[in-house]
Amino acid sequence: xxxxxxxxxxxxxxxxxxxxxxxxxxxxxxxxxxxxxxxxxxxxxxxxxxxxxxxxxxxxxxxxxxxxxxxxxxxxxxxxxxxxxxx
Numbered sequence: 001x002x003x004x005x006x007x008x009x010x011x012x013x014x015x016x017x018x019x020x021x022x023x024x025x026x027x028x029x030x031x032x033x034x035x036x037x038x039x040x041x042x043x044x045x046x047x048x049x050x051x052x053x054x055x056x057x058x059x060x061x062x063x064x065x066x067x068x069x070x071x072x073x074x075x076x077x078x079x080x081x082x083x084x085x086x087x
Contacts, residue, residue: 019052
């Protein structure tokens, strides 16, 4: 049976971070904490409250790093902070 037929079609691309093997709650409350465009890279950090029940704070920092050839690569650094109940 296909994952989409089972109802568990969460892809790795959209759920790179899981807590207790569960995907993020459906929430649309992301808030920008930092955005800075520099000559060699762009830095962006956002946070969401309520993304995971076991996590008190969840933020992601993304870097878009320019290369001398004109290309760029991305770095995504998620950082969940577990609540005392989740430990």
